[in-house]
Amino acid sequence: MRVELLGYLSTERLLEALRMAGVTWVPPEQLLPHISFTFSVEGISRACSHQLIRHRTASFTQQSQRYVKVKRLSENVVIPESIREKALQPYMEFIERTGDLYSRLMELGVPGEDARFVLPNATATNLIVTMNGLALRHFFGLRCCLRAQWEIRELADRMLLKVRSADPNLSHFGPYCYQLGYCPEGRFSCGKLAEMRVRYEKLTEIAGLSLDN
């Protein structure tokens, strides 16, 4: 998985433009719908991208499986850690067989738009996603949470790193427990509020990620 910022309009830049126009103060909260971040998200699974696009106020442009053929499926899949540890062989056998079937369908003249029906959720994809400040705050609130599925949580953490680096005014963004000071998950709470606060206080402590990866 790789995440890059393609472009953004930060609070800092917007505040500077407002100052130049003679507007001296705007409540930071009110700037959120007016700022935006555009990410290149690369090598996530279709299972993950399906969760991502449920954040429907965002904008998405995804690599097409209709126009972009999968050359070697086994080299274009995401392998969950649990499968890598416990069931790598049967998993890869399935991927190889599915890749063969996909290629066979194409050889038989089935168009790409139909051959893709056999591709698994594990298939890797690339996409561009753009969110404004409000959408991002909610996305991080939900998806940096320990209850989120591991792949989209890693994606959210990587996006958060980029956002905080580009716009230090948004350093309060993170899982809802970090934003609010309490966990809104009720009886499903992980009970690790203090641990999460420490984890999200510093960029470098987020899941061992750095700005370079």
Place this chain on the structure above:
Amino acid sequence: MRLRLLSYTPDIEAIIATALLTTSTPSSPSEIHRRLLGDPERVRALLDRVELHHGSLLEHNKLCWLMEASRDEVLELLIKRHYFYATPLGESMWLLSSNLRTALTYAQRYRDRFSDALMETLRDIVPNLIMSLGRGRR
């Protein structure tokens, strides 16, 4: 009503071209973007293929304006196109924002003073796209 462009996402046209290629090539968006930033001719050629009715490519950006307008004028604008965001900054002064798709769709659908002012602010930041869409082929 007066409109003044305040700030916007840099290199909007390169991002639109990147989005166009992302759908149809195996290359990663960041690689495509890096290549296109150094190739304005290619960006121009790709923008010629953009169609307004496939507008999602135009959503990867943000444009912010300072707008002088009455509450009634802002209400009318938001009723016509609710994807705009408006924040009051003072007496008859607003911070207005949208992405390029919202702005262009408004300008295409309505012929009014706001539409003219909107297009005037866009000419310098997406000149190739405006030229391409203006050829009357779409």
